[in-house]
Structure formats: C-alpha cells, structure tokens
Amino acid sequence: MTMSETPPPSRASALRRRWLDRALESAGIDPAEWQPDRGVDVNRRTIERVYAYYGGLYLADARLEWAGMANLIGPSFYAGFQDVGLLPDIVRRLVGAARRVLGAVAKRLRRRGAAEEPAVGELGYFETTFLTMQRKIFEDQALMHEAYVREGIDAIRALATAAIVDSTTLRAWEQIDRGDASAVHGGNRVLLYREQHDIIDRFYVDMRRRRPPVGRIFTYLLTLAGSPAIPGAKSYPTVFPLEARFPVTRGRRLAFRTPLAAGNLALFANRWKLIEDDTFPVYRQLLDRRADEVRHLVELPLAERTARFRLFRRAGTIALAALVRWRLGIESAPAPARLAEVDLRRPPDDEHTCVWGDLRRRPFRFSVLLPDERVFSVEAEVASRFGSQLSVKLPLTDLGGTRAVLTDYAREWRLDEDEVAEWTRRAAVTSTADHAYSTRVFRAPPIGFVRFEVQVEHHVEQSGYVADVLFSWPPG
Numbered sequence: 001m002t003m004s005e006t007p008p009p010s011r012a013s014a015l016r017r018r019w020l021d022r023a024l025e026s027a028g029i030d031p032a033e034w035q036p037d038r039g040v041d042v043n044r045r046t047i048e049r050v051y052a053y054y055g056g057l058y059l060a061d062a063r064l065e066w067a068g069m070a071n072l073i074g075p076s077f078y079a080g081f082q083d084v085g086l087l088p089d090i091v092r093r094l095v096g097a098a099r100r101v102l103g104a105v106a107k108r109l110r111r112r113g114a115a116e117e118p119a120v121g122e123l124g125y126f127e128t129t130f131l132t133m134q135r136k137i138f139e140d141q142a143l144m145h146e147a148y149v150r151e152g153i154d155a156i157r158a159l160a161t162a163a164i165v166d167s168t169t170l171r172a173w174e175q176i177d178r179g180d181a182s183a184v185h186g187g188n189r190v191l192l193y194r195e196q197h198d199i200i201d202r203f204y205v206d207m208r209r210r211r212p213p214v215g216r217i218f219t220y221l222l223t224l225a226g227s228p229a230i231p232g233a234k235s236y237p238t239v240f241p242l243e244a245r246f247p248v249t250r251g252r253r254l255a256f257r258t259p260l261a262a263g264n265l266a267l268f269a270n271r272w273k274l275i276e277d278d279t280f281p282v283y284r285q286l287l288d289r290r291a292d293e294v295r296h297l298v299e300l301p302l303a304e305r306t307a308r309f310r311l312f313r314r315a316g317t318i319a320l321a322a323l324v325r326w327r328l329g330i331e332s333a334p335a336p337a338r339l340a341e342v343d344l345r346r347p348p349d350d351e352h353t354c355v356w357g358d359l360r361r362r363p364f365r366f367s368v369l370l371p372d373e374r375v376f377s378v379e380a381e382v383a384s385r386f387g388s389q390l391s392v393k394l395p396l397t398d399l400g401g402t403r404a405v406l407t408d409y410a411r412e413w414r415l416d417e418d419e420v421a422e423w424t425r426r427a428a429v430t431s432t433a434d435h436a437y438s439t440r441v442f443r444a445p446p447i448g449f450v451r452f453e454v455q456v457e458h459h460v461e462q463s464g465y466v467a468d469v470l471f472s473w474p475p476g
Helices: 011-027 036-060 065-102 104-112 118-151 153-161 167-178 181-199 201-208 214-225 268-289 291-299 302-309 311-324 399-413 417-428
Strands: 241-249 252-261 327-332 341-343 354-356 364-370 374-380 382-386 389-393 437-447 450-459 464-472
Touching: 011 036, 011 118, 011 153, 036 065, 036 118, 036 291, 036 302, 065 118, 065 181, 065 268, 065 291, 065 302, 118 153, 118 167, 118 181, 118 201, 118 214, 118 437, 153 167, 167 181, 167 464, 181 201, 181 268, 181 382, 181 389, 181 450, 201 214, 201 268, 214 252, 214 311, 241 327, 252 311, 268 291, 268 354, 268 382, 302 311, 364 389, 374 389, 374 464, 399 417, 399 437, 399 450, 399 464, 417 437
Parallel strands: 341 364
Antiparallel strands: 241 252, 252 327, 354 382, 364 374, 382 389, 389 464, 437 450, 450 464
C-alpha cells in the first residue's frame, strides 16, 4: 500500500466513530452545523446543546462528576464566548448583509479581506479558538462518556485495548465505576486533567503566542476578567494575586499585594494550580454537602444562567476589586525552585501534583530517572506529575516529526514498530470525515514497576500532532 492510498477503516477508527456519532446523536447535534469559524451566533444552538448533554449525563448518573462540572462552568464560558465574539459576530452580520445587497462589491471585499479591522480580526481568531476548544473537548470526553453510559466499563476497556485511551484514563474510569466517593472523585479529577492537559492546552499556548504582544495581553486580560460559575469558587486574581516582594530578614520578606494576577490562565501550570487549589475542591464540597443545589443548577437551561456572567454585567464588580484589593504584609520566603528532573527509580511515596516549565526557554530539558539505571531525557514544553502518572509534553510538530519521535522511541524503548508504521500510514490520509480529534497510545514493555506509553494527540483540522510521554505506576 502506498502513502497515497486510503487504508480501510481500522478497528480503532470505527470504534471512535461509533461512539462519537452516538454522542452527537444523544446531544441532538448535527456535526455539519458545528462550525467554530463562523462564530457564536451561528453555533449558539450547538453550544447550548453541548452543555445540556453534559448536564444530562450527570443527572442520570451522579458518578459522572466531570460532566456535572462542565455543565456548571458552562455559563461563564458561554458568556465569555459571547463577549469575545460580540464584535466579530456583528461584523459577520454586516458583511452578510453587504453580500446580499451589494453582490459583486461584497465579493471583492471578501477576497481582499477588507471586511474586518485588525482588532476585530484578532477577536475573531480568539472566538474561533475558544469554540474549537469546546468541540475538541466534546470529541474526546463525550466519546468516552457515551461509551460508558451505553455499555459500561467494558466499553472503556475496549477503548483502551484499541489504544484510543491510555492506562491512566482506563484506571480513572475503573475508579468511577467502583462507585465509592473517594474513588469517584479521583477518577473524575483525572478526566479533568486530561481535558486541560491533553486536549486543549495547545490551543491556550497558541493563543498566548498569537502575534506578540496581542496574545499575551488578551490571555492576561482573560485571566483578570474570568469569573467561575461554580458557587463559591474564586477567580485567578483572588487566589493568586500579583505581589511585589522585598527581603526584610532571613527567611522573611515584605509582600505588597495588588488586584492583578500573578500568572496567566493560558499557561497550564497556572491554570491547573487554580483548579487544584480552588475550583475542584470547591466543586467536591458542593457535591458532598449541597448535592441538591448542584442538581437544581444543572437542571436550569444554560441561557438562564449565563447573563450574570457577561462582562458588562460584572464591570462594576471588576472596577471595585481594582480599587480595594491592595494589601501589605510580611510572609515567609519560599523554598528553592524544583529541578527539572524526576526520580522514578523507586515507587514514589506520595501522589502530589507538580508542574515543571520554563517560560524563559520553551522547550526546556527534562529528565526522568528510571529503574535499571535507565534515563529518559528530552526537550519538553511542559511536564507534570499528577497522582501516579508523570506526563511529559513534547513540542507541537507535523506528521513527519511525530513519526521520527516514535521511530526513535521504538528503537530505544521498544514501542511496536509495526504499529508505528501502520498508524503513520493511516494518519497521512486521515480527514475530518474520520475524526477531528483523536488520540493514539503506543505502549512499551514496563521498566521495572513503571509503565511507559506515548500518547499522540492528533488535531486533524489544524494538521498538528502533540506527543505526551506517559510514565505511570501502581498507586501507593
């Protein structure tokens, strides 16, 4: 078979297509009408149906906490979609009217790209990116949820056997299936991590890097203005305010706190820190103590919960915070920064979350010490330890670059070379008719107690590939 020939559908592709189609059908979504590049106005009904689908999953099975959280957060994201898309959507409506009235003149405007001013065009880019992220999440998470709802844990195991999901994701679903509160919370936390790290992180990175300094300014303003829709959860500047620090004595320093944010939600380390320290714990407490309130909120239509999160409704609150959130105090000096190295020669005795990254130099050198005196070392975009898994994200690349990485790892870490070659042939001819987002997991023989896997995330529409090298071990 040559690279130009289309291979027959693989079992993995057929399985992925089956569950994604079932999820779209259950949500009442026509994929042909889901067009992020056309803005919020055109996709309004689809956006609302996505969150309604998540809410329905949670109401039918309270173990599906990720889906309930996605529904609760929906209003703040929907409001953000509308705020960011306000100007681009007005422009789209005006251009549409011009095309109908002016005919040939409008066609020339469209060809020349004269319909939008530069600032509006940038907002259009961010609007499209956010809407694309929503679709990517659905294509990954709804697929798994639909499989579980329809056929239980065996359907998730089938996804793992077909190398669509990795071993940690399978273990998360097995925790959810067990049903006890602690296991259910833990399993859903892994799904949340997968959403933020595996699925949408590359889009946040792209937004932040957009036409410097436009991307950094926009994502920082987004960080300042963001308002979580989960009752009791706090915004990023509230939890992590920007502070100026000055040494006072050994181990002590003066901290001057501002209403600004000490970070940017477009960076995974900052985004996950907020989720880990505030958003997810608050959500867990809601589930444990006020489950009836959660169900009531989820039952309300998305549109009814969205208006109060619109930027113009919160302008006064944001302005007040800018005036009153100033503080001066004394604090302890932090511990030295962590080295970009993890020691897995022995099973870790804790399950703390750690994130490594170097904003001054991306990618950066990251190493993992493994049993049998082996060492994994690579230039990474970001690395994170989450529970009993360590994930090392490699830079975005194309199919050729991904194949080169997999080929090297096949030689060094004994991935299956035939599987790599077969996947490469199929990926070369993949189109959005097959899937718009997919993952493929390649497994190596264990290194002592450590599992070694490489997950390739393929964003078909953007022709991009991201590889995550995954190290996992039995929980302590």
